[in-house]
Amino acid sequence: MKAFLLSVHVLAAILAIGPVAVAASMFPPAARAAHLMPDDPRKTAVPGVLNRITRVYAVIGIFVPVFGIATAAAFGVLGEAWLIISMVLTAGAAVLLAGLVLPGQQRVLTSGTPDRRLAMSTGLFNLLWAVVVVLMIIRPGSTTGAVR
Template sequence: MTKLLLTLHVLAAVVTVGPVTVAAGMFPPSARRALAAPGDARALATVLTLHRICRVYAVVAVAVPVFGLATANTMHVLGSPWLITSIALTVAAAAVLAAVMLPRQSALLAALGDGERVQQTGAVARAAGRLAVYTGMFNVLWATVTVLMVVRPGSTTGA
């Protein structure tokens, strides 16, 4: 049962967190391109698609910790420091995504849809830059979780 749960956990992470990581990373530069070409419907469509990927896959990504906790339970490692740290970092990454990145993406989309506002200020470009920083934080959190899941410092269960 452990191998099945671990496989589902890893697949869920790859299939859900991977697309969010890529789409979120592409969003700020795509928003800047859309800002540079206010009438470009294709540029705006790209930004809309990236935001949708982030929103949808963020919800589906709930499967990752569900399968992860089930796997940890069958492996009897729920109290392991590497796992507790991974859980805390996962919560932090989810909070950055849900409370910071997705709302800022939505705000940028609203601003991009308002052509006059975009032309009058550089605020949207600065907002895209700040979003890129939060996206980088999100990606570093997930990379750290991945390393902890593979290396499992102090674990006696292999690896």
């Protein structure tokens, strides 16, 4: 059961958070390109598609922490500092995504004007996820020998 939960958690992270990170990162340059070439229908359609990918996969991404908590409970590590820090960072990433990135994308789509703060928020969102991934791999204090 532990292996199944861990597998589902890792697959969900790769298949859900990966597309969010990539689509959200591609959105600001695509919005700038659409702003510079408003008569090109291909350029103007891309930000809308990237926003949709970000929104849909963000909803699917809810399963990542759900299976993560179930996995942590199965392994008996819910009280470990590295996991608590990971959960706090994950919550921070979710707040950034829901509170700044997605609304920022919507504002850009509505106004047609690029927003530099959106690129910064997206970069911070991706940085938080990168730190969580590193914590999941290194697991400070772990006796698995992952880091020695």
